[in-house]
Every structure is written in structure tokens, then in C-alpha cells.
Amino acid sequence: xxxxxxxxxxxxxxxxxxxxxxxxxxxxxxxxxxxxxxxxxxxxxxxxxxxxxxxxxxxxxxxxxxxxxxxxxxxxxxxxxxxxxxxxxxxxxxxxxxxxxxxxxxxxxxxxxxxxxxxxxxxxxxxxxxxxxxxxxxxxxxxxxxxxxxxxxxxxxxxxxxxxxxxxxxxxxxxxxxxxxxxxxxxxxxxxxxxxxxxxxxxxxxxxxxxxxxxxxxxxxxxxxxxxxxxxxxxxxxxxxxxxxxxxxxxxxxxxxxxxxxxxxxxxxxxxxxxxxxxxxxxxxxxxxxxxxxxxxxxxxxxxxxxxxxxxxxxxxxxxxxxxxxxxxxxxxxxxxxxxxxxxxxxxxxxxxxxxxxxxxxxxxxxxxxxxxxxxxxxxxxxxxxxxxxxxxxxx
Numbered sequence: 232x233x234x235x236x237x238x239x240x241x242x243x244x245x246x247x248x249x250x251x252x253x254x255x256x257x258x259x260x261x262x263x264x265x266x267x268x269x270x271x272x273x274x275x276x277x278x279x280x281x282x283x284x285x286x287x288x289x290x291x292x293x294x295x296x297x298x299x300x301x302x303x304x305x306x307x308x309x310x311x312x313x314x315x316x317x318x319x320x321x322x323x324x325x326x327x328x329x330x331x332x333x334x335x336x337x338x339x340x341x342x343x344x345x346x347x348x349x350x351x352x353x354x355x356x357x358x359x360x361x362x363x364x365x366x367x368x369x370x371x372x373x374x375x376x377x378x379x380x381x382x383x384x385x386x387x388x389x390x391x392x393x394x395x396x397x398x399x400x401x402x403x404x405x406x407x408x409x410x411x412x413x414x415x416x417x418x419x420x421x422x423x424x425x426x427x428x429x430x431x432x433x434x435x436x437x438x439x440x441x442x443x444x445x446x447x448x449x450x451x452x453x454x455x456x457x458x459x460x461x462x463x464x465x466x467x468x469x470x471x472x473x474x475x476x477x478x479x480x481x482x483x484x485x486x487x488x489x490x491x492x493x494x495x496x497x498x499x500x501x502x503x504x505x506x507x508x509x510x511x512x513x514x515x516x517x518x519x520x521x522x523x524x525x526x527x528x529x530x531x532x533x534x535x536x537x538x539x540x541x542x543x544x545x546x547x548x549x550x551x552x553x554x555x556x557x558x559x560x561x562x563x564x565x566x567x568x569x570x571x572x573x574x575x576x577x578x579x580x581x582x583x584x585x586x587x588x589x590x591x592x593x594x595x596x597x598x599x600x601x602x603x604x605x606x607x608x609x610x611x612x613x614x615x616x617x618x619x620x621x622x623x624x625x626x627x
Contacts, residue, residue, distance in 0.1 A: 245487075247446035248480050252319075254300045259442060260435045261297055264426065268301045271424060275402060276305070276313055276373055283393055283421060284404040288428035291473015294406040295379055297428075302375055302404075314372035316341050323380040327388050331359045334376075335366065342370045360391070367399055378405045386414030393421050431470045433588035437461040440475040447479065448486065456494075458589050459544040460501055462609050466585050467505045478504050494542045499613055530558040530574055531583070532621045538614035545587060545607045551575060575603045583617065584608040 247253055258265055268284070275282050286294040302317050309315055318337040320330060335348075351362055367374065376396065381389055389405075396403040410416050419425060431439065440461060444452050464474050482500050533554040537546060546554075555571045558564075578584050590606040 241445040242449045243446040244449075245447060245483065247443060248476060248483060252295075252299060254296055254303060255442060255446060257442075258293075258297065258300055259439050260431060261293060261428075264297055264428065265301060267426070268297065268424075269304060272301065272305055272375075272402065273308070276309060276315070279400075281396055281400060281402045282404075282423045283396060284402070285407065285419070285422040285425045286405070286428060287407045287409075287425070289430070289469055289471050290408040291471040291476075292428045292430070293472055294428060298377055298404050298406065302377070305375075315375065316370070316372045317375040317377060319377040319379070321379045322383045324383065327356055327385075328359060330384070331356075331363050334363055338363075338366050338370060341372075342366065364395065367395075367401065374399075374401045376401055376403045378403065380408065381405045382407045382410060382415060386418055389415070390418060390421070393418065431472070433461060433465050433470065436464065436470045436472065436475065437589070439472045440479070443472070443476060443479060447483070452486065455544050456497060458587070459498070459609055462585070462587050462589065463501055463505070465588055466611070474504070494544060495539075495613055495615055498544065498610070502611075502613070526558060526562060526564060526570075527574065527577065528621065528624055529562060530555060531578070531617060533557050534578070534583075535614045535617035535621065538610055539618065545589075545609050546584070547607055548603075548605070551608065572603060579603065582611050585611050 247255070271282065271284075286298065288294055299319075306315055306317070318334060320333045320337070322330060325333070335351075351359060354362070376392070378384075378389075378392070392403060395401070405422075407415070437458060441454070441457050444457055460475055460478050461470075463478075464470060468474050478501050481504060482497055485496060485500065534546070534551075537543075537550065537554055552571065555574060556566060559566045575584075579586070585608060586603065586605040587607040587609050
């Protein structure tokens with residue numbers, strides 16, 4: 232649930248979410264990578280030598296933001312000493328002709344060269360390439376070429392850019408998500424500096440998404456929503472900020488226009504960002520529960536009631552125990568710890584709840600039940616959907 236509507240001093244606005252080239256004021260947990268790239272690029276400018284740099288890692292892990300942040304800092308530091316210009320292109324789904332046109336457009340935007348595009352509209356690749364090289368040589372500044380998603384380029388084409396950068400006053404910085412073409416691997420030896428970005432931990436990812444929320448929304452957002460998004464990413468995807476920013480873009484209109492947005496509406500939007508959950512078919516859950524004993528069904532009913540009434544994303548271990556005790560009382564059953572642990576294990580296996588990584592695991596695992604030794608669990612299925620399933624079972 233959304234809380235407080237006080238003015239946020241860190242507020243930037245929707246640009247912090249929707250601008251693909253937005254750079255946050257501070258890059259969290261990437262200071263080592265930031266300093267390393269800044270240092271070698273500063274040296275290359277001072278000593279007048281060029282570099283071929285490669286950053287690789289999972290899509291959304293933060294390659295582009297590191298490069299953009301460092302280049303911007305470099306431009307600011309050297310604006311009175313060196314003339315520097317950057318040219319950024321995205322190689323995804325671009326033919327070589329489109330790529331060269333993009334580069335020419337960027338180059339002519341800051342050069343004094345008077346270029347008439349009509350002269351190359353029907354040119355072949357060889358003519359385009361020669362035109363590109365000619366304009367680069369006529370540019371009287373240190374050029375930084377940033378090629379994103381180079382996995383989409385044919386290796387022999389990208390090899391031409393690598394070779395050309397070594398012959399001119401151009402530093403080429405490239406990013407790759409994964410090596411789609413075998414030939415791309417052969418190019419690795421031609422890069423002067425290569426770095427693979429590691430995944431973030433749960434708590435690091437949470438801090439990054441919390442920072443982006445503070446920058447994007449003028450009013451305060453429930454921290455449990457941010458934790459929930461982080462848990463979903465770690466459980467159903469891989470811990471990268473890019474996925475969290477995608478989710479925040481989707482929920483932005485709901486939160487921006489309705490500060491009292493229902494948790495279940497936000498929960499559903501978050502879950503829609505993932506292709507599949509462990510159990511996504513209502514009928515399979517109904518069939519499974521129809522064969523279970525009445526205690527399992529009543530417990531699940533109490534569990535869904537908890538989430539609906541509290542409007543929480545999480546339930547604590549002690550609250551799970553209370554749901555179990557309430558179920559036993561309603562059925563006049565004798566409480567049994569092993570039965571309770573088995574019940575929670577069953578909910579986990581069904582994909583209805585999952586253990587949260589937000590807290591440390593308990594010191595001692597319950598004998599034979601290693602998956603439930605944590606403090607908090609989050610719902611993986613909309614509680615209203617569970618209510619429909621329970622009602623269906625009781626009406627059978």
C-alpha cells in the first residue's frame with residue numbers, strides 16, 4: 232500500500248524510469264568498475280592512445296549505465312583540456328547500412344563538416360564505409376564510439392570497426408549481453424580491456440531499486456512493495472536492476488494516478504512481467520487440492536484471508552503458525568509441529584508462497600524441512616485467485 236505523500240527531496244520524475252540513457256546521481260555497488268574504466272580512459276586521452284573496451288553480462292545488469300556515467304564524467308573533467316565527443320549506437324536489429332547511417336548522423340551533429348545525405352542514399356556498403364572513415368578522419372576531436380548489443384552484428388563487420396579504431400583517434404567501448412554468434416568469441420583477443428559484470432545480491436538489488444523509486448516518485452512508496460519486486464526478480468528471473476526498472480515502469484501509472492492503489496492490483500502487474508510461475512494453471516491447483524485432506528484446504532483458505540484482510544505482500548513465520556492453529560481450532564484437530572512444517576513445505580512446493588531473501592535464515596533448520604527456516608514468506612499467487620480456487624473446491 233502507498234504511504235505518506237510528503238515531498239521527496241531526491242525526486243527527479245518519470246525520466247528516472249523511462250529515459251533509457253538516464254544516469255542516477257550515484258551508481259550503487261559499481262564503484263570499482265566505475266573507477267577502473269575512468270582511470271584507463273583518462274590515461275588513454277592523456278597519452279594519446281586509443282582503446283577497445285568490452286563490458287559483458289546479462290541484459291539489464293547495468294553495462295550501459297556504467298559506460299554512460301564514466302564518459303559523462305570524463306567529458307566534464309577534460310572539457311577545458313581536450314576536445315572529446317561521444318557517438319552512441321544500438322546494434323540491435325540494425326543492418327550494416329542502418330548502423331553506418333546512425334554513426335554518420337551522430338558524427339555530423341557535432342562536426343563542422345557540411346554533409347549532404349542525398350549523395351549516399353543509394354550507395355553500396357563499400358561507399359558508405361569509405362564515407363564514414365572520411366568523416367571520422369576529418370573530425371578534430373577524440374572520439375568515443377559506444378556500441379551497445381554488439382552480439383547482433385556479424386563478427387566480420389564488427390571486426391572492421393575494431394581494426395579501424397586502432398588506426399585512428401577513436402576509442403571503441405562495446406557492450407554484449409551474450410555471444411549469439413560463434414565468431415564473436417574469436418574477437419575477444421582484440422579488446423584491450425574486458426570486464427564481465429557480476430550479479431547483485433538481494434540486498435544490493437533492493438537498494439538499487441529503492442534508489443530508483445526515490446528518484447521517480449514524489450511521494451513515499453511502501454518499502455514492502457520494493458522488497459516484493461526484488462524477491463520476485465530473485466525467485467523468477469536473475470538479480471539484475473533492468474528487470475526491476477521494467478516492473479516499475481509498468482506500475483508507474485497506477486501508483487502515480489492512485490496513491491491508494493490496491494496491493495493486489497500492483498501484485499498482478501508485477502507478476503505479469505514474468506513469463507511463467509511454478510504453477511500458473513488454476514485447474515491444476517484445484518485438481519491437486521481436491522485430493523488433499525480438509526486441513527490443507529482450510530489452511531489455504533485462512534492463508535488467503537490473511538493476505539486479503541491485511542493487504543500484505545508478506546507473511547511471517549509466526550503468522551503462518553497462527554493460520555495453522557486457527558485451522559486446527561476450526562476443525563477441532565490436535566496441533567502438531569511436524570504437520571505444520573509439512574503443510575508449509577506443501578505450500579512452497581505448490582508455488583503459492585516462497586521464502587523471502589529479505590531476512591537472514593534462522594540459525595537452526597527444522598529437522599527434515601530445510602526450506603522453511605526463514606522469517607518471512609511472500610505470496611506468489613494473487614490471494615483473490617486463491618479465494619476463487621477455495622470457493623470452487625468447497626462448492627464441488
